[in-house]
Amino acid sequence: MNILEVKELQKAFATQTAVDQVSFSLEQGSIFGLLGPNGAGKTTLIRMITGIFYPDSGSIFFQGRPFAALKDSIHIGYMPEERGLYKKMKIGEQAIYLAQLKGMSRSDATRKVREWFNRFEMQTWWNKKVEDLSKGMGQKLQFVTTVLHQPRLIILDEPFSGLDPVNSNLIKEEIYSLARQGATIIFSTHRMEQVEEICDHIILMNRGRKILDGTVAGVKQEFKENEFRIGLDSPPPSELTAGAFEVVERRDGQLIVKITSGHHPNDVLRYFIDRGIGITSFTELLPSLNEIFIKLVEGTPTARQFHRL
Amino acid sequence: MSKIWLITRREYLTRVRNKTFLLSTFLFPLVIILFIVGSVLIQTQTHTRARIAVVDANGYFKDYLKSDSSMSFDFSAGLDSVNYAERGCTAVMIIPVLPEGKETDYRLKYKSQLSLGGTSDLQNRVNDAIVDHMIYQKTTISRGRLDSIRNNSHIARLQAFEDNGKTAKASNQTMSFVVGYISGILIYILTFIYGAMVMRGVMEEKTNRIAEVVVSSVKPFELMMGKITGIGAVGLTQFLLWIVLVVGLAIAAQGFLSAETWKEVQQAQQTGQMGGPAAGRTSDLAGNIAKIDTAVGGANLGLTLLLFLFYFIGGYLFYSALFAAVGSAVNEDPQEAQSLMMPITLPVVFSFIIMTVAVQDPGGPLAVWASIIPFSSPIVMMARIPAGVPGTVPYWQLGLSMLLLVLGFLGTVWMAGKIYRVGILMYGKKPTWKIMWKWAFHAS
Numbered sequence: 001m002n003i004l005e006v007k008e009l010q011k012a013f014a015t016q017t018a019v020d021q022v023s024f025s026l027e028q029g030s031i032f033g034l035l036g037p038n039g040a041g042k043t044t045l046i047r048m049i050t051g052i053f054y055p056d057s058g059s060i061f062f063q064g065r066p067f068a069a070l071k072d073s074i075h076i077g078y079m080p081e082e083r084g085l086y087k088k089m090k091i092g093e094q095a096i097y098l099a100q101l102k103g104m105s106r107s108d109a110t111r112k113v114r115e116w117f118n119r120f121e122m123q124t125w126w127n128k129k130v131e132d133l134s135k136g137m138g139q140k141l142q143f144v145t146t147v148l149h150q151p152r153l154i155i156l157d158e159p160f161s162g163l164d165p166v167n168s169n170l171i172k173e174e175i176y177s178l179a180r181q182g183a184t185i186i187f188s189t190h191r192m193e194q195v196e197e198i199c200d201h202i203i204l205m206n207r208g209r210k211i212l213d214g215t216v217a218g219v220k221q222e223f224k225e226n227e228f229r230i231g232l233d234s235p236p237p238s239e240l241t242a243g244a245f246e247v248v249e250r251r252d253g254q255l256i257v258k259i260t261s262g263h264h265p266n267d268v269l270r271y272f273i274d275r276g277i278g279i280t281s282f283t284e285l286l287p288s289l290n291e292i293f294i295k296l297v298e299g300t301p302t303a304r305q306f307h308r309l
Numbered sequence: 310m311s312k313i314w315l316i317t318r319r320e321y322l323t324r325v326r327n328k329t330f331l332l333s334t335f336l337f338p339l340v341i342i343l344f345i346v347g348s349v350l351i352q353t354q355t356h357t358r359a360r361i362a363v364v365d366a367n368g369y370f371k372d373y374l375k376s377d378s379s380m381s382f383d384f385s386a387g388l389d390s391v392n393y394a395e396r397g398c399t400a401v402m403i404i405p406v407l408p409e410g411k412e413t414d415y416r417l418k419y420k421s422q423l424s425l426g427g428t429s430d431l432q433n434r435v436n437d438a439i440v441d442h443m444i445y446q447k448t449t450i451s452r453g454r455l456d457s458i459r460n461n462s463h464i465a466r467l468q469a470f471e472d473n474g475k476t477a478k479a480s481n482q483t484m485s486f487v488v489g490y491i492s493g494i495l496i497y498i499l500t501f502i503y504g505a506m507v508m509r510g511v512m513e514e515k516t517n518r519i520a521e522v523v524v525s526s527v528k529p530f531e532l533m534m535g536k537i538t539g540i541g542a543v544g545l546t547q548f549l550l551w552i553v554l555v556v557g558l559a560i561a562a563q564g565f566l567s568a569e570t571w572k573e574v575q576q577a578q579q580t581g582q583m584g585g586p587a588a589g590r591t592s593d594l595a596g597n598i599a600k601i602d603t604a605v606g607g608a609n610l611g612l613t614l615l616l617f618l619f620y621f622i623g624g625y626l627f628y629s630a631l632f633a634a635v636g637s638a639v640n641e642d643p644q645e646a647q648s649l650m651m652p653i654t655l656p657v658v659f660s661f662i663i664m665t666v667a668v669q670d671p672g673g674p675l676a677v678w679a680s681i682i683p684f685s686s687p688i689v690m691m692a693r694i695p696a697g698v699p700g701t702v703p704y705w706q707l708g709l710s711m712l713l714l715v716l717g718f719l720g721t722v723w724m725a726g727k728i729y730r731v732g733i734l735m736y737g738k739k740p741t742w743k744i745m746w747k748w749a750f751h752a753s
Contacts, residue, residue: 047734050525051525052521052524052525052734070527070528073525073526073527076525078521078522078525079522080518080521080522082518082521083518084514084517084518084519084520084521084522085517085519085522086323086513086517086519087513087517088323089319089323097315097319098522098523098526100315101312101315101316101523101526101527102526103526145522
C-alpha cells in the first residue's frame with residue numbers, strides 16, 4: 001500500500017512557483033530520498049506534506065485517504081533542516097511537551113521519552129536545559145522528539161549535519177530499524193553518498209519540478225555510460241584498436257573502456273582472450289548519484305553548489 | 310482546543326516558575342510606590358520661595374502686599390532693576406503710578422523665571438492689594454476691620470455629592486483623581502510589559518526555529534493564542550498577588566488600631582454621610598481614617614476593580630495580538646522590531662497623554678470619545694471610572710466601550726493570526742507594515 005500519494009502538487013509564492021506539478025508515491029516501509037539543490041522547492045514540498053502550508057492545487061493522500069493536517073499530524077514526525085528547541089526548557093519536559101502537542105497523553109509521552117533516552121544514553125540529561133547541550137547532543141534530542149510518537153511517516157531534513165561518525169551511525173541504525181518496523185522515511189539531503197547508502201527510492205527536484213524519480217539502482221542503470229574497468233595481468237599494448245570499445249582511461253595497469261553501442265561486454269572479453277592477455281577483473285562502472293545530479297542540474301542557475309561536492 | 314491549553318500551560322509554567330517572576334511581582338509595586346512618592350515629592354519640593362523686590366511709584370503697596378511662606382516682598386529703598394539680584398532678590402517688580410479706571414502695565418523683571426502658579430499668584434496679590442487700598446480709601450472702614458473681614462470670611466466649605474437618584478454619595482475629587490491616575494498608569498505599563506513579553510516570546514520561537522516543529526503539530530493560530538493566553542494568565546496571577554499583598558498590608562494595618570478608634574471612625578463616617586456637621590469629639594486619627602475610608606468608598610472600589618480587570622484583559626488581548634504579529638514578522642534584528650513597533654506604541658503613548666487630561670476632566674468630549682475607541686479605551690476609561698458610574702460615565706458609554714473593546718480585540722487577534730501564520734515561517738525578508746498588511750488581507 002502507498003502510505004503517501006502526492007498528485008500534481010502546486011504552490012506559488014509572490015515571486016516564483018516553488019513547487020510545480022509534482023507527483024509521486026511512497027510505499028510503506030521504504031526510505032525515500034528527496035534531493036535537489038537549494039531553492040529547488042524541497043522545503044516547500046515538505047511543508048505541504050506536514051500540513052504547514054496548503055497547496056494551491058493538487059492533492060495529497062495519506063494512508064489512502066485525503067490528507068487532513070490536524071488529524072494526521074500524530075502520524076507524521078518532522079525534523080526541519082533548521083533545528084529548533086526551547087533553549088530555556090528542561091530537556092525531559094520539552095520532549096514530553098512536544099509529544100503531547102502531537103496528541104500523546106502525558107503518561108504515554110513520559111514513558112516513551114524515558115525509553116528513548118535510555119536507548120540513546122541520555123538519561124542523565126533529563127533536567128538539563130537545551131542551552132547547556134552541544135550541537136550534536138541537541139541533534140540527538142531533536143531526532144528523539146521527531147520519532148517519539150511512533151509516526152508512520154518520518155520526514156528528516158539533513159538529519160546528520162553536525163553529528164560525529166559515532167552518533168551518525170547511531171541515528172542511521174535507528175532509521176533502518178524504524179523502517180523495518182514499518183515506518184516510511186523521507187530523507188532530504190545534499191549528501192549524495194548518504195543517499196546511496198540509505199535510500200531505496202529517490203526523486204530529484206530542480207526549480208520546483210520533479211526531474212527524476214526511481215529506485216537508486218534503477219536510476220544508476222538509466223544513467224550508466226556502458227563503461228567497464230578491466231584488470232589485466234600484463235601491461236596492455238599501447239595501441240588498442242577494436243570496434244567493440246574505446247579506451248577512456250589507463251591507470252595502474254587497468255583500463256577503463258566504453259563499449260560502443262551495438263556491442264556486448266562479451267565482445268570486450270573476447271578481444272583480450274583472443275590476444276592471450278589475461279584478465280584479472282572486469283567490473284561495470286555505474287555513475288555515482290553525485291555525477292548524475294551534476295549532469296542533470298548543470299547549467300541551471302542553482303547547479304553550482306553541487307560542483308563543490 | 311486541548312492543544313491551546315497545552316501551549317498556554319507551558320507558557321504559563323515556564324514563566325511563573327522563573328525566579329524573575331517572584332522578584333518582579335514584589336519589586337513592581339515598590340517601583341510604582343517609589344514613582345508616585347517621588348513625583349509627589351518633586352512637585353512639592355520644587356516650590357522655591359520667590360523674593361521679589363518692589364519699586365512702587367504709588368507708595369501704598371507695602372501696606373498690602375504681605376510676605377508669606379511662598380513669596381516675600383522687599384520694599385527697601387535703593388532697590389532697582391539693576392541691583393536686585395545682588396541684594397538677594399529673585400525678581401524685581403516695577404509698579405508705575407496707577408491712574409484709577411485705566412489699565413496700566415506694571416513690569417516684572419527676573420533672572421530665573423517664576424513658576425506658572427507663582428506668576429498668577431502674584432497677579433492676584435497685586436489686584437487684591439489695589440482693591441483693599443480702594444476700599445480703605447473710599448470708605449470709612451478702619452484697616453483693622455478690613456483685615457479681620459478678610460481673615461474671617463473664608464468660612465464656606467464645599468461638600469460635593471454624586472447624585473445616584475435615591476441616594477447621594479459623598480464624592481471626593483482628589484481620590485477619584487488618584488485612583489483614576491494610578492489605574493491608567495498601571496494599564497499603560499502592564500500593556501507594554503506583557504505586550505513586549507508576547508513579542509519576545511514569538512521572536513524567540515521564530516529565531517530558535519522551534520516554530521516550524523510546533524506548527525507541524527498545531528495550527529499557527531493555536532500557537533499564537535496559547536502564547537497570548539499563557540502570558541495573560543501570568544499577568545493575572547501577578548495582579549492577584551498584588552491584591553493579596555495590598556489586602557494583607559491593610560489587615561496588618563488594622564491590627565495596629567484599637568477598637569475604640571474604629572468606633573469613632575464609624576461615627577465620623579455616619580455623621581459625614583448624613584451631611585451633618587462633622588463631630589468635633591472624634592480624635593484626629595479617627596477623623597483622618599474616616600476621610601480616607603469614605604474617599605475609598607466614594608471611588609467605588611469593587612466596581613473599579615472589576616472594570617480594571619476587564620480593561621486590563623481587554624487591552625492586553627487587543628495589543629498583545631498586535632505585538633505577536635510584529636514578533637512573527639521580524640528576523641533576528643531587534644532594530645526591525647523597534648521600527649515595526651512604532652505604530653503600536655504610538656496609540657498607547659497617545660492614550661496615556663489623553664488619560665492625564667481625562668483624570669482632570671472626566672466628562673470632557675476628548676475623554677469620552679477616547680474612552681470608547683478601543684485603541685485608547687483601556688487606559689482612558691480607567692481614568693474616568695473612579696469619577697463615578699453611572700454619573701460621570703453613563704451606562705451606555707461604558708457598555709459601548711466594553712463592546713467595542715471586545716470587537717476590537719477579536720479583530721486584532723484575527724488579523725494578527727493571519728500575519729503570524731505567514732510571518733513565523735518567513736526568514737530573511739525585511740518586513741514592513743505594507744507587507745504585513747498584504748499577509749493579513751490577501752489570502753494566499
